[in-house]
Amino acid sequence: MKKIFLPILLIPICFAANGQDNKNTATTDTAVIVKHVQVEKDFVPTIEKVERADFSLSFTEPEVKKSDVTYSDSTKQLETVSPFNPLAPNSLTMMERARYKKGYFRGAIGFPLTWIVDFWYPIWDDNTYYLDAHVNHYGIKSNLQKLINTDIGFDFSKNFRKDQLYASINFKNSYYSYYGTDSVNNTDLFFYDVNQQKIRGDSLLPFDQMLIEAEAAFGFRSTQARKGWNYDANVVYNLFASRFAQEHQVAINGGFSKELGGFPLSVDVNTNTFFYNTAKFPFITDTAANWKPQSVIALAPKYEMQWNSLKLRVGAKMRFSINKGQLFTISPDIEIAYSFRTIFNVYGGVGGDYGINSMASTFYQNRYFCPTDQLKENTYTPFDFYAGFKVKPVVGLMIDGAVSYKMIANQQFFYNKPYDCITTPHLWPLSASEKVYSNLFTADFLKSTLLNASVGISYNLQERYLFFVKGLYNGWNVMEGEKIAWNKPTWEATAGINTKITQNLLIKSIFYFASERQTKLPTRDGAYCIEKLKPIYDLNLAASYTFPKNWSVFLEANNILSASEKLSYQNWYGYDTVGFSILLGASVAF
Template identity: 20%
Template sequence: MKRNHYIFLGMALVALPSLAQVQPQSKDTTMNRTVVVEQEYNPIILDASKVNVLPKVEEPVVNKKEVEYAISSTPASNIPVGTMQAYTGKEVQPTSKPGYVRAGYGNYGNLDLLGNYLFHLSSRDKLNVNFSMDGMNGTLDMPYGDARKWDAHYYRTRAAIDYLHQFGKIDLSVAGHFGLNNFNYEPYGFSFKKQKFTSGDLHFGVKSTDETMPLQFNAETNLMLYDRQHNQFFGGVNETQIRTKAIVSGNISDEQQISIAFKMNNLIYNNKRDFYNEEIKSIFKSRTVVDLNPYYELNNDDWRLHLGANVDFSFGNGKSFRVSPDVTIQYVFSDSYVVYANATGGRQLNDLRRLETYNPYSDPSNEVRDTYEQLNATLGFKASPVTGLWFNLFAGYQNLKDDLYQIENSWIGGTGGNFIDLRQTSTNNIYAGLSASYTYKDLFTLSGEGIYRHWKASDAYTDNVSSPNYNPALWMKPETELNFKAEIHPIPALWLNIGYQYIWRAERYYGFSKTFFPAVSDLNIGATYHLFKGVSVYAKADNLLNKKFQRYLLYPTEGINFLGGLSFRF
């Protein structure tokens, strides 16, 4: 019994200090609690002079301190209401090698050279240097039973320097480009046979990069020079072009934007021989063209709207004023199905650069006007019913004013010669097609497209009474076009590809020789294999079916041809 009294007395003495402190303090909360923790840690190392013996370390002694609580309250308004944001590390993409070199060679003298290097001068400055050369030099068979051979060659050389400086809110770009084409005409061509195109341009541009600015802009100006060494009538021709482009955009809301795009081309033509200036200017007319494109855009989860118009002015060449639509409407449902309608158009500037891509062997003898796409309207449906599969079903109508076409002509007098002339007329076509692609993981990708076009053009020709009517404006127009491509990646180091192209011309009858144009039928394959880090070997082959067809009017293409080489990344 006496023992129990001692126990109760001890418990009371222990509780007294706690009661004394609890009585005056306010309610303990996480909003007004201040905890002071002091810790002393000062180990004393003994016998440190004995470097070959681990010294003894005394256990740290921690002095106990009394916990003190704050007795003043803190208003809730002083506490930030925002929650702590989750930490997100800065994503760093693996940097690719700045240098790339490729070199290949094959039959028909096929050559493939490419070099590119990107200099990171600083975090804000980049300089890219590029050089390429490709072409062929071999003997080709002339079409339509001509027994003569054509010792053909065509080499393209390109060089470019592009500089980019990133200011805080604006990017500045400065660039210079050079191009050289060396080739010869077919045996029936002109006496000079060889031709050379030389081009160069200087570029200056500025672009806004701060999305918080009320207006976004992108502007550039380009000085572009082009020289054709020969012309069948008047010697060479020079083209000087100043191209200015700008676009300004402003957001109405997070989903809406209005923009206006401006493009102006000033073209000046002259001749190396001053006394032919007037003649050459009757074919290539100096002119100024201005294209305006105001539009409105809406982008949300369901709708994609682009509503605008192309307003085009021309001073000195063809019709002075034209208007065409610039409208795109897309409706997205179930995340992977899209119904869309497009109505577009606009000017296709027929400068010397475009004529080179259209047909480098052509040599116009009449005035060349700019082509104008009055309307290209499409209605379509895109869908992705399963992962990796996309298809696009579409149909439409296209109308072109002053559409270019190729025709054979002859120059009588002097040494004479045949040449490919250019003419222009109005054309239109109704088209329908289907394109599809399927990708399975990283193993393979299959893609294909088929398009059928029904063409109409004015001014049909009749060769003679027994010959059918034919229209040279449709000689090189595609009526049926099929394209297929497969890319296979069976093992990490190997890439394979196979492709096929088929083009059936809208007009197949060639009245001059009373024959028919063959369809384009081109089967090609390619492969790339990584030998080791940074080094790959590649090979490709074209026209494996050894078909005789023409990419350009009356100019033959290579038979079975192949090319192989090495590529390096560094």
């Protein structure tokens, strides 16, 4: 296996090297390449977006734009972000207070026991060197529910005349409990048949989990064109470890861009390779439980043309997957857009996607995924047809709409993992068994299509009030199995108001709705029944007040409606949300 993966790691280096040129010839060039590093050092103490509660905290005050080193996402290969949608809702520009070039500290505590400690500081910041440090720590703790997250990191860059060297190092830790209800009896009086082994109930399921992630990245890119060439290359190593297994990811990313015929031609290439330590499960010795090593090579050429208000992009996204999933996949990358002044914008195109289902990306999607399972396929979307519009009929008002239709070869849907409970343990392995469900999750991979349609309206009134509402339809069509999209809502909606009461006092509210979702649970005879999860009604309020000397206080109330038992809900079956919570804190810029 090592003989296979070593040459794979070396391939993108050849592509990245083509973009380098040590000569100092100054050449004007309009070619554009996506930059992986964006350093923004200004501090804006204002209310951040209040997200709907999902056993995690939303951050209210302040909003800080830190240096952000962004690399190829481990769950998506060369995802193309459209540059052809220039219109955006009018923001409350007057609500932005004075900007500060130094760091900040924020702390908060709430009920039920909730806390935040947040720190960021630019240690070294001049025209040549930049270095910053950040610490983010937050947690929730009650009798059963526990979630404690820590994030510590450093970002560095050095500017040359036409190039930039950049690097980052980051450490994350997440501790949480499996507090969801289930039909498993976790006592020494019950036994379960797992892979033809007799397992005692108190050894079957973990009670908590610890996830550790460490990442180091190093890259070099052009900041000005060299003989018409722009380039970017970086190497990233990511370690992701649970209590039972470890994942090692090595990503090598390269890209270059050059003007051809008056328009930019660009090519991106990357390799994501994953290795795994032998899993150490408490009762599973079968090596089939181990995640399989894999490598995915992705190549994405594209040519972008523009004539006044008309833009056209033509490209493709190709992937070679070794040891997991289909060997070769390809998707188009075509988009056309037309803009009329700053009033109207319409666009449409066809694309695709290839999502790498690694151990890290799986736990990002569902932290309660069973640690002894694995996702054995990557998610391939051959075609994604989409179109949309944005229009500003009057000052301050914007209306937007979009529709898309995805054809997905193997979409994953999470559901509660079943187990075989031995009915007469003393007769095992000849004993009969009955099915029960756990508070851990596994997944089905099913051929599906997804029709999305959305409409949104936002209105900025006199730079003091911002109103917005948006609705989304998710039309899943599952072509296999029970033909139901487990844990997927059909309707979603978001609405909110941002209000500037005085120059220093800001108030924000946001409401999120999701319709009923369905999941499947095993019955004793081995069949499945369908259970419905209640709709989500999530209302959040936040307020902040800034004092003259660069410090502020904030108050946040989350998931207010769940104080009523009728309006409480679960994000995953068996897992009640934290419910109504309140958070009080202060921040200071220095």
